[in-house]
Amino acid sequence: MIPARYGPLLFSLILSGAMTLLVSGISTFRTLPAHADFWSLWAGAWLTGWVFAFPAVMLAAPLARRLVARLTAQGTSGSGRG
Numbered sequence: 001m002i003p004a005r006y007g008p009l010l011f012s013l014i015l016s017g018a019m020t021l022l023v024s025g026i027s028t029f030r031t032l033p034a035h036a037d038f039w040s041l042w043a044g045a046w047l048t049g050w051v052f053a054f055p056a057v058m059l060a061a062p063l064a065r066r067l068v069a070r071l072t073a074q075g076t077s078g079s080g081r082g
Contacts, residue, residue: 012057020049 002010024045032038
């Protein structure tokens with residue numbers, strides 16, 4: 001089992017990997033839908049994207065959490081009923 005202190009790092013790794021896999025796959029398919037090398041081109045695009053996305057998520061996640069905390073009401077259930 002991975003120690004909890006590595007949670008934010010693991011979260012960023014999984015999130016950036018999944019998102020870049022999806023986005024690079026869609027982009028590659030839209031560019032070269034019937035290309036014979038689709039899978040290798042997709043893999044190359046994904047790995048390149050992940051190299052940039054992982055550190056970006058590491059930097060953006062804390063900022064996003066703070067922004068969400070400011071934009072949401074603290075101490076409420078979020079049901080909208082007062």
